[in-house]
Amino acid sequence: MEKCNILGIQYDNTTVAKAAKDIYEFACSNARGYVVTPNAEIAETCFKNKELKTAVENADFILPDGAGVIMASKILGRPLKCRVTGVDTAKELLLIMSKTRKRLYLLGAKPGVSERAAENISAMYPGIVIAGTHHGYFKDDEEVISLINNADPDIVFVALGYPRQEIFMYNNYKRVNAVMMGIGGGVDIFAGEAKRAPDFFINHNLEWFYRLLKQPTRIGRMMKLPAYIIRAVFWKITSRKE
Template identity: 30%
Template sequence: MKKRLISIDISIKAYQDFIKDLTTLALNKKSTYTCVANVHMLVEAYKSKDFAEVVNNADMVTPDGMPLAKGLKQIYGIEQDRVAGMDLLPDLLKEAESNGIKVVFYGGTQLTLDKTKEFCDQYYPNLDIVGLISPPFRELSEEEEKDYTDLINKSGAGFVFVALGCPKQEKWMANMKGRINACMIGIGGALPVMVGLQNRAPVWMQKTSTEWLYRLSQEPKRLFKRYAYTNTLFVYLMLKEKLKR
């Protein structure tokens, strides 16, 4: 089941059910994609019908940000678990390790992928990583795209963790559905946090919807304009939605 929150359809289920369902998709190597949605993604979808279609055609859309989980409570009275990429990624790696599911990491810098390999070797020693791919930042040619698709399919991966950033990773996954035989998940900024290149906010900030302030303090130049715009617009859209209802 999904519920529309302003511009995106969010999957409604318990956190552990997301883990279970995604693991089943990976075991079956079903060509699917999951969007891990936050306020930024919701606003991008609000501004672009084409991008909204990409997100809403996903097999699952998790409420990554606490504001989205709280938004579902305010609009529908639904007590929805937060399903953050920073929690989802390590839990799915644990499932992949215990179930013998092969994994590919697609996206991120070579440094991030090197750190990913070191991290997984230490904490998931039996995890079968069959691909660490850092594609060029530019748009890929059809031939390059086919080469990466063939590489992933031949690897036998069940999980493909996509770290290209929003909205690029969501568009890439939508384009690859039916072409890559795996469960694709857009993990974005969760990867550098997991491997220690960035720090995660304290638990109290995660629970009070202020995690964005911690991220802002880490990358003020890159994130100030985005947060000033997206957070303000989200609050306005939520107020508008509540008044309408």
């Protein structure tokens, strides 16, 4: 898969459909590994959180989730094809999995939410086999890994929020007998607990702004987006001088 280095992260320069197909084929090869979907907030955090940076860098798939990453790629003269969000890729992957009755495990969210997400996924994608679910409020990785492996899934959707989900996948991918994919708040969305932004905001790369309108307390986190863009501009200017 074509790679594109954006401020130190080697993103897959792909599309939602291609990424889902490649992840599916990777899982069908009985591989162990994981998928991350860094947006600008996560990418900016990587400059200060070395554990997160290591987890992101070692993923088998690094998908560009977020308008900030796409904007930075254009500033740097290395334009990525498009946003490849975790939720969109998960939906496309579920569609492919449903045709071959692949097994899915849901890990994350509050108690009871992953079960509702599983019910909704089963209704939307009848061919999917739900191997199991577990909430995200656990302290013992070993116990959860044992439950996952006993359920024998092909793919595990991990929704623990960043940086926890990325670090969890990095620390445990060699012991989990499946391909893990971080989807952030995706389990809440599948459960109907949260809604994605309206199409207008998504199509105009303003999903981040919609989230800010809905949750003004996110302003502190959102400041990482302009910081990331400024970093890209600064890198572009300084690299020209060299």
